[in-house]
Amino acid sequence: MKNSEIMQQRVKELRKIERANGGVLQPEKVVEHAANPDSALHSAFEWDDSEAAQKYRLEQARQLIRVCVEYVPHVKGEMKSFVSIRSERYEDGGYRHAPTLMMSQDGRDSLLETALWELETFQRKYSELTELAEVFAAIKTVKKAGRKVA
Numbered sequence: 001m002k003n004s005e006i007m008q009q010r011v012k013e014l015r016k017i018e019r020a021n022g023g024v025l026q027p028e029k030v031v032e033h034a035a036n037p038d039s040a041l042h043s044a045f046e047w048d049d050s051e052a053a054q055k056y057r058l059e060q061a062r063q064l065i066r067v068c069v070e071y072v073p074h075v076k077g078e079m080k081s082f083v084s085i086r087s088e089r090y091e092d093g094g095y096r097h098a099p100t101l102m103m104s105q106d107g108r109d110s111l112l113e114t115a116l117w118e119l120e121t122f123q124r125k126y127s128e129l130t131e132l133a134e135v136f137a138a139i140k141t142v143k144k145a146g147r148k149v150a
Contacts (some may be wrong), residue, residue, distance in 0.1 A: 003143070005038060008038045009040035010041055010044065012040075012056060013033065013039060013040050013041055014041070017029050017030060017033050018106060031045065047058050054074060065082050066080075066082075067080075068080070068081035068082060069101070072099045072102070074099075074102070074103070075099070075102060079098055079099060079102075080130050081097065081098060082096065082097060083095060083096060083098045083101070083111065083114065084096075084100060084114075085086035085101075085110045085111070086110075086114040086115055086117050086118075087110065087113070087114075097138065098111070116139070116142065116143060119139045120139070123135075123136050
């Protein structure tokens with residue numbers, strides 16, 4: 001079965017779970033449904049508990065890293081302590097100290113490129129919300145100002 005067919009099957013099953021639960025899709029119900037080996041959702045999960053536990057701890061570490069903030073005197077306020085730079089996400093990954101990145105032009109450029117890419121992702125996700133037209137126009141203005149997003 002092709003990936004697109006698998007995805008269609010998964011969406012179909014997720015919609016079924018959603019409808020069965022009053023229009024709300026809850027992760028607990030998805031896992032419960034996916035436990036059935038015949039489900040299209042089954043292969044999306046790690047069923048070996050040791051492996052799943054390790055993956056969960058890694059996700060907890062990522063969450064911990066993402067929520068850390070610190071006061072940074074040179075920006076006169078709080079900012080995220082660590083960020084994931086887009087250009088490194090598909091290599092070895094990891095996070096960099098954001099205040100340190102802000103202290104060099106290359107670091108700032110990396111942060112800006114990542115931010116603009118994330119804004120474009122946001123724009124694609126919410127493109128149908130005309131109420132955000134001014135936000136989308138501002139994104140376009142920043143990009144036109146000479147910043148290129150890969």
